[in-house]
Every structure is written in structure tokens, then in C-alpha cells.
Amino acid sequence: MCTEAEDALRTAASPRKRDEEGRCGCADAEDALRAERRLLWRAPELLRDPAAPARGTQKGTSTNVTLYNMLALFFVYVGTCGCADAEDALRAERRLLWRAPELLRDPAAPARGTQKGDVYSFGIILYEILGRDGPWGRTHLTNAEIIGRVRQPIGGVLFRPPLSGLAARPSVLAVLNACWSERPDRRPDLRLVRLRLKDMHAGMKTNIFDNMLAMMEKYASNLEEVVAQRTEQLVQEKRRTDDLLHRMLPRSVAEALKRGERVQAESFSCVTVYFSDIVGFTKMAATHTPMEIVDILNDLYTCLDAIISSYNVYKVETIGDAYMVVGGVGERCARHAAEVGSLALHVLQAVPGLRMRVALAEPPRIRIGEQ
Known part of the structure; x- marks a missing residue:
């Protein structure tokens, strides 16, 4: 040159x-x-x-x-x-x-x-x-x-x-x-x-404008793929957000909040409350490390959460090994006592055979009370 x-x-x-x-x-x-x-x-x-x-x-x-x-x-x-x-x-x-x-x-x-x-x-x-x-x-x-x-x-x-x-x-x-x-x-x-x-x-054309158009078409195709991927990510994130919201609030309240509606306080004259805890949890906590206790409770709560999803009930709180569920709130249900009773029987059958990541001296047992 x-x-x-x-x-x-x-x-x-x-x-x-x-x-x-x-x-x-x-x-x-x-x-x-x-x-x-x-x-x-x-x-x-x-x-x-x-x-x-x-x-x-x-x-x-x-x-x-x-x-x-x-x-x-x-x-x-x-x-x-x-x-x-x-x-x-x-x-x-x-x-x-x-x-x-x-x-x-x-x-x-x-x-x-x-x-x-x-x-x-x-x-x-x-x-x-x-x-x-x-x-x-x-x-x-x-x-x-x-x-x-x-x-x-x-x-x-x-x-x-x-x-x-x-x-x-x-x-x-x-x-x-x-x-x-x-x-x-x-x-x-x-x-x-x-x-x-x-x-x-x-396959490429010698005209620069044809090449530019071909490149723009490929960019457009790539853009569509990117938009589809981002849309799928948005849907997955929305699904996770909805799941978290439903864990925190009754479904009817969560859906109303998602629609931007104001939720009015309600009074329920008759409900059924479920309480449960692990038999011998104090002794268990003394013989296992804190991380092992976390794994035990996580395995148990994961099992109970999967069970209650099949019933018309609402999980209120988990404190330590205590698990609280209420029937007849959120979505009114005339058969709330039967729902909670069936839930309790289901839990009693499922917990003894639950496979946990931490080896226990004996199979886990759960104590349930209803009011």
C-alpha cells in the first residue's frame, strides 16, 4: 500500500x-x-x-x-x-x-x-x-x-x-x-x-445492500429467539413469585392482590385448626448438629407442604417443629372439619415412612391436635 x-x-x-x-x-x-x-x-x-x-x-x-x-x-x-x-x-x-x-x-x-x-x-x-x-x-x-x-x-x-x-x-x-x-x-x-x-x-451476494439485508434478517431471527427466551424466563419468574405469594397468604387473598383489588377483612365464625409437632424433638435437637436439625425440619415440612396442597386448607405458620394449618378460612368450606381430619390421617400415614437425609435412631413420629 x-x-x-x-x-x-x-x-x-x-x-x-x-x-x-x-x-x-x-x-x-x-x-x-x-x-x-x-x-x-x-x-x-x-x-x-x-x-x-x-x-x-x-x-x-x-x-x-x-x-x-x-x-x-x-x-x-x-x-x-x-x-x-x-x-x-x-x-x-x-x-x-x-x-x-x-x-x-x-x-x-x-x-x-x-x-x-x-x-x-x-x-x-x-x-x-x-x-x-x-x-x-x-x-x-x-x-x-x-x-x-x-x-x-x-x-x-x-x-x-x-x-x-x-x-x-x-x-x-x-x-x-x-x-x-x-x-x-x-x-x-x-x-x-x-x-x-x-x-x-x-451463497452471499456481492451487493453490499443485499448482504446488509441478509444480516438484518439473521439479526431479526436471533432477536425473536432472544425475546422468546426472555419471555419464558419472565413466565418462570412470575410462577415462582405466585408460588411464594400463595405460601404467604390464602389463595383468595393472593389472587385479589394480584388483580390490584383491596382486600376486605373477613370474620369466620367457625374454623378448624390443626397443630402438629415432632415427638421427641427436644432429645433429637440435643443429639444432632444445628445443620442436621435444619435438614430434618426441611424434609418434614417439604412432605407436609406437598400433602396439604391436595386439601382445601391454609398453612398459617411453622415455628420450630410446630406446624399450624387452618381449614375454613380464605375459601369458605362447610366441610372444613372433614378436610382437616383427612389431612391429619394422611400425615400420620406418610411421616413414619419419610426418607430423610439425616439418619435417625428411630423413624420420625408426629403428634397432631385439632380444634
Whole structure:
């Protein structure tokens, strides 16, 4: 690319210029990948003039690739300058993840890198775009360990990002392997890389407006899925809220409050009250830890809550091992005594066979009284 074009690109897209102008609609490719945005990209061979001197960008990383208006990717750091801000050690080390192995090994390598080194860096960026999992995928290795294994392969085995599980066509995988060749002279130039990647655009139209419409349709489809997921989450949350409200208040009162109605106080001349507690609970509390007692009560109350859901009664309170239920309130019921009596018999049958998380010396027994 000519010097004038380089200067224009460097001026328009440098980080300092973007900060001054509110990033002018640009975003780092790494940020876009992290946000899972869809990318319409072109190989950076457009930034190269085959007749230009062989020199590289040196900083060919996804953090140095700008995404213009979500339409195209371009390298924006073309070389370095003396006024560049100093980078801390960790940031500088991370940038080496994209650097070609021959440049890592050669302390006298040109600061601007090489064109063949850029091909290797582009392969890492392409892998990052396809995998959406960073420049080296999911790995337990540190940046320093990765750089060390690229610089000096262990046992003569070259170390490259893993391709297993990468959802890409065989032709794309072949391009990645070619870009990562250990010998720079065997790496294709970026113009050839673009030609080999043409099948990635199969089915896409050459008109930019058609491409934009296709992307908008996919965004709309994705938006519908997101709305459906959020709606389902809202329904589940409403269900949990209703369940909690019904546990706290009689169903008739809870439904009235949900409708925004004012609940009038009522008087009930005749109701049936159920009380129960655990036989020998004091001794049980003395022989078990506090957390075990919590588990015992939780298992018992879960069982009783499931039982009373089948009866026209209302649970008023649980205090310690005491359990209080009332029949004939909330929804008036002429058979409230029979309902509570049937509930008591059901509980007496269910509790002795209840399986608890805490081992007890003897099966649990429950004492019930009605009034």
C-alpha cells in the first residue's frame, strides 16, 4: 500500500484518533468477538501492494484490527512509531501470542515484522474469529507457556492452536495450517489466502445492500429467539413469585392482590385448626448438629407442604417443629372439619415412612391436635 494511504489509514484509525473522535463508529475485533457479533470481513491483502517493499505490521493481533461499522475488518496498526505509548509487561507478552515463531526466536527480527509473519498472525486471527474462544482456544497454559512452546517445540512437535472441534470447512482448516507453516517461505501470501477462502462466502451476494439485508434478517431471527427466551424466563419468574405469594397468604387473598383489588377483612365464625409437632424433638435437637436439625425440619415440612396442597386448607405458620394449618378460612368450606381430619390421617400415614437425609435412631413420629 502506498505511503499516503498508510498515513491516511494510520491517522483515521489509530487508537489516539479514535479516542479523540469518540471511536468514530469503530470497534476492536476482539471486542466484537467477545460480544458474539456477526462479522463480514475481508482478508487484509487490501492493505498490501505486492510491489511495495516486504515489510510487516508487527502488531497483527485481533486487538489491532478495527471493525468499521460492523461491516469489514482492517489492520489499523501499520508498523510502530517512536511516540507509541509504553505497554506494561503483561500486555506486551499477550501480543506475542499472534507473533510468528521465527520472529519469536530471532532477537534481531525487524520491529515491523515481516509479510510472512503477518500471514501467520492472520491465521491466528482467523482462528479467533471462527472459534470465538481467544487466539489459542480454551487452554490451561499461560501466555508465557504458549509463547515458549511456539518458540521452542517440545520433542520437535510444532505447537499450534487446536483445530479439533472447530466448526469450519476443510478448505478453511487447510488455510489455517498453511498460514501456520513453520517455514515462512511455505506460507501463502494474503492475496492467495483470500482466494482460498472464497467458499466461505458461498451463497452471499456481492451487493453490499443485499448482504446488509441478509444480516438484518439473521439479526431479526436471533432477536425473536432472544425475546422468546426472555419471555419464558419472565413466565418462570412470575410462577415462582405466585408460588411464594400463595405460601404467604390464602389463595383468595393472593389472587385479589394480584388483580390490584383491596382486600376486605373477613370474620369466620367457625374454623378448624390443626397443630402438629415432632415427638421427641427436644432429645433429637440435643443429639444432632444445628445443620442436621435444619435438614430434618426441611424434609418434614417439604412432605407436609406437598400433602396439604391436595386439601382445601391454609398453612398459617411453622415455628420450630410446630406446624399450624387452618381449614375454613380464605375459601369458605362447610366441610372444613372433614378436610382437616383427612389431612391429619394422611400425615400420620406418610411421616413414619419419610426418607430423610439425616439418619435417625428411630423413624420420625408426629403428634397432631385439632380444634
